[in-house]
Amino acid sequence: MDFNTALTILIDGLEFSSYLFIVSVGLTLVFGVMKILNVAHANFYAWGAYMAAWLIGRWTNMGFSEGSTFLMIAVATIVVGLVLGYLVERCVLRYMYERDEVVTVLATFALFLILEDAILLIFGVDPYFADQPMFALGSIDIGGITRTVYGLTMIAVAIVVGIGLWLLLTKTTWGRLLIAVIHDREMSISMGINVKRVYIVTFILGAMLGALGGAYVAPTISVAPGFAVDVVVLSFAVVAIGGMGSIPGAIIGALIVGIARAIAVHNFPQVELFVVFAVMAIVLVFKPEGLFAPERSRKI
Amino acid sequence: MFHIPNIRTLAAASFSAAILATGISAPAHAKDAIKIAVPAFLSGAAAGPFGVPARNGAEMVIDAINAGKLPEPYSAAGFAGAKAEAIFIDEAGGNAKQVPEYRNLVQKRDVDVIAGYISSGTCAALAPVIEELQRLTIFSTCGTPRIFEEAPRKYIFRSMAHATADSVAAAHYVRTMFPDSHSYTGINQNYAWGQDSWRDFDLTMQQLDSEAKPSEKTQFPKIFAGQYGSEISAMSLDKAEMVHSSFWGGDLESFISQANIRGLFKKKKAILTVGGTAAYRLGKKLPDGIILGARGPYGILVRDRDTALNTWFVTTYKDRYGTYPSGPSYQYAQAILTAKYGYDKAMKDNGGNFPDQDQVIAAIKGAKFESFSTTVDFALADGHQAITENVYGITKYDSENGEPGVTDVKFFPAECVMPPDGETSVEWIKGGMKGAKCN
Numbered sequence: 055m056d057f058n059t060a061l062t063i064l065i066d067g068l069e070f071s072s073y074l075f076i077v078s079v080g081l082t083l084v085f086g087v088m089k090i091l092n093v094a095h096a097n098f099y100a101w102g103a104y105m106a107a108w109l110i111g112r113w114t115n116m117g118f119s120e121g122s123t124f125l126m127i128a129v130a131t132i133v134v135g136l137v138l139g140y141l142v143e144r145c146v147l148r149y150m151y152e153r154d155e156v157v158t159v160l161a162t163f164a165l166f167l168i169l170e171d172a173i174l175l176i177f178g179v180d181p182y183f184a185d186q187p188m189f190a191l192g193s194i195d196i197g198g199i200t201r202t203v204y205g206l207t208m209i210a211v212a213i214v215v216g217i218g219l220w221l222l223l224t225k226t227t228w229g230r231l232l233i234a235v236i237h238d239r240e241m242s243i244s245m246g247i248n249v250k251r252v253y254i255v256t257f258i259l260g261a262m263l264g265a266l267g268g269a270y271v272a273p274t275i276s277v278a279p280g281f282a283v284d285v286v287v288l289s290f291a292v293v294a295i296g297g298m299g300s301i302p303g304a305i306i307g308a309l310i311v312g313i314a315r316a317i318a319v320h321n322f323p324q325v326e327l328f329v330v331f332a333v334m335a336i337v338l339v340f341k342p343e344g345l346f347a348p349e350r351s352r353k354i
Numbered sequence: 355m356f357h358i359p360n361i362r363t364l365a366a367a368s369f370s371a372a373i374l375a376t377g378i379s380a381p382a383h384a385k386d387a388i389k390i391a392v393p394a395f396l397s398g399a400a401a402g403p404f405g406v407p408a409r410n411g412a413e414m415v416i417d418a419i420n421a422g423k424l425p426e427p428y429s430a431a432g433f434a435g436a437k438a439e440a441i442f443i444d445e446a447g448g449n450a451k452q453v454p455e456y457r458n459l460v461q462k463r464d465v466d467v468i469a470g471y472i473s474s475g476t477c478a479a480l481a482p483v484i485e486e487l488q489r490l491t492i493f494s495t496c497g498t499p500r501i502f503e504e505a506p507r508k509y510i511f512r513s514m515a516h517a518t519a520d521s522v523a524a525a526h527y528v529r530t531m532f533p534d535s536h537s538y539t540g541i542n543q544n545y546a547w548g549q550d551s552w553r554d555f556d557l558t559m560q561q562l563d564s565e566a567k568p569s570e571k572t573q574f575p576k577i578f579a580g581q582y583g584s585e586i587s588a589m590s591l592d593k594a595e596m597v598h599s600s601f602w603g604g605d606l607e608s609f610i611s612q613a614n615i616r617g618l619f620k621k622k623k624a625i626l627t628v629g630g631t632a633a634y635r636l637g638k639k640l641p642d643g644i645i646l647g648a649r650g651p652y653g654i655l656v657r658d659r660d661t662a663l664n665t666w667f668v669t670t671y672k673d674r675y676g677t678y679p680s681g682p683s684y685q686y687a688q689a690i691l692t693a694k695y696g697y698d699k700a701m702k703d704n705g706g707n708f709p710d711q712d713q714v715i716a717a718i719k720g721a722k723f724e725s726f727s728t729t730v731d732f733a734l735a736d737g738h739q740a741i742t743e744n745v746y747g748i749t750k751y752d753s754e755n756g757e758p759g760v761t762d763v764k765f766f767p768a769e770c771v772m773p774p775d776g777e778t779s780v781e782w783i784k785g786g787m788k789g790a791k792c793n
Binding site for chain 1: 396397398399401402403405406446544571572573574575576578579580581583584585587588590591603604605607608611612615616617618635636639
């Protein structure tokens with residue numbers, strides 16, 4: 055393997071890992087704090103993508119420059135995360151906290167189906183194109199091939215998200231409260247922590263991360279009904295590899311999946327589909343809880 | 355109060371009495387209406403590029419037939435005089451949904467004809483069910499050759515050529531237009547359609563070109579994957595001169611968008627066998643220089659074909675839906691026209707009486723007639739599989755009219771790109787495509 059091929063594989067892997075990390079870190083954050091395996095996380099991704107594509111289209115039609123369309127990605131992320139995240143938590147999930155985890159999974163699956171159909175009702179069946187941000191940044195030659203600068207910014211966004219979450223969890227009061235709730239919900243309540251508020255804020259943050267994944271990827275794809283399902287399946291693989299509820303696990307899981315997939319595409323394209331889940335299976339054989347599953351305190 | 359019967363009533367009564375007295379069975383009664391079910395993707399990723407144009411094409415032609423507004427020779431109103439009630443159903447949801455849906459159409463809703471289906475997987479899954487339920491079904495679009503290769507069918511027709519024609523014609527086009535290009539790679543979806551398309555293209559290239567050099571690293575991403583960054587990198591590094599793809603729907607549009615900005619289409623000649631479905635949707639964003647197919651003589655490749663039927667189809671569609679018809683619009687309209695042809699001919703063969711299903715089937719079997727953009731010839735599979743010509747061109751945006759266009763359009767006769775009766779596609783191609791009539 056020559057240097058150019060190795061470099062290309064590395065960048066391809068990092069780009070894909072970054073995208074997977076942004077989507078899956080929201081999933082793992084919600085699970086870590088609330089113990090909810092949120093199948094409807096795919097909807098935040100899909101709604102973020104649709105909202106961004108729609109807003110970018112409207113924004114451009116109003117005569118604004120292609121460069122300014124990045125603002126619409128941020129708007130879509132915030133609107134979908136805040137509104138949809140809040141509504142889902144308040145209207146459905148808060149009634150599920152005392153119920154069995156299986157019931158919660160079923161409820162989020164029902165939500166997933168409802169919100170998928172809601173997309174059809176609101177946005178229709180025609181795919182949306184919103185490639186203005188991608189074209190605004192243009193392309194660059196690296197290692198003998200042309201890459202989009204936009205794709206490279208995905209890596210930067212993932213790094214910012216990762217560092218931001220690390221700072222939030224380790225350097226702020228709210229982050230310490232969150233870690234306390236992750237470790238022991240009952241004890242946190244007895245210590246006076248407003249767990250309900252922690253849940254709402256966490257869920258909205260998770261929803262915003264899902265929406266950010268969709269909104270940021272929207273300019274690179276044809277945003278079409280049903281496109282989010284595969285993404286969330288991959289996100290589950292990332293979370294399973296890294297360990298449910300672990301943010302470092304999401305980083306490592308995304309890197310493993312992204313790099314493994316890139317190696318397969320470049321060298322053994324016939325096993326590209328297989329390789330992600332093969333890696334997951336191997337990890338789970340030796341570490342059934344995932345690589346970085348948070349330790350659980352033993353209760354007597 | 356007495357009512358005096360008029361002369362018509364008396365005549366009818368006398369005729370009925372005579373029939374009863376002689377024991378002759380009555381001919382089938384004229385029907386006021388028939389039900390035609392039209393399955394197409396109305397939700398999911400395939401709805402926008404495929405399902406909705408398909409539905410529109412079928413709807414427009416059914417309405418025109420009911421109103422007697424089709425051009426000659428199809429101007430007689432109705433299907434053997436009966437008006438059609440169209441029932442549009444969603445093809446999304448996979449085979450587990452489509453098989454019971456089909457049973458529901460036949461056993462509960464008692465439809466007379468089912469015309470449609472886009473997915474090869476669905477067609478393959480439905481074929482034995484259709485034969486079991488014995489209802490006339492016309493596949494409009496699905497491409498897999500297996501439908502008639504696996505077993506003889508009585509109740510199934512397919513009104514366009516199968517997928518082999520697309521791949522064989524693509525290889526012929528490449529050899530004709532770019533005789534100095536020998537190496538190629540591919541990116542195709544990882545299921546029956548993508549794998550069969552690549553296989554047929556690769557086999558044909560190796561038959562037509564003694565110097566053919568297929569890549570060892572052809573890409574088969576998952577259907578609806580949406581992101582092809584790594585695949586585009588791998589193909590950019592590949593030394594192949596051409597890229598073959600049978601991508602369709604949202605996958606096709608995503609791939610074009612991502613590959614375009616990364617300069618793949620400047621480095622390599624792209625052959626998009628279903629690219630025609632994206633032409634009007636992408637407009638100016640469809641790069642120049644792409645070798646474009648439309649799964650036959652449909653859509654942008656025949657927009658300017660100057661026949662009464664085609665001119666009517668293009669102008670009526672554009673007036674009604676505000677855009678030009680793409681391939682699926684034509685293909686579904688062709689399936690509906692096949693039903694009309696069958697009903698009308700069967701009625702004629704039946705002495706002007708409304709035909710039963712077996713008579714309609716007999717009328718379609720082996721038929722050859724003019725459709726909107728091409729000749730449909732049910733020449734294969736004991737008269738159940740149509741052969742139609744195929745066509746490719748090269749994209750060139752028409753900046754004067756502000757719409758996408760094609761240049762260097764070449765048509766390939768049906769007998770050039772489809773295997774003869776009784777031979778499977780793979781056997782025929784591997785055997786050197788004997789009997790192909792390409793001139």
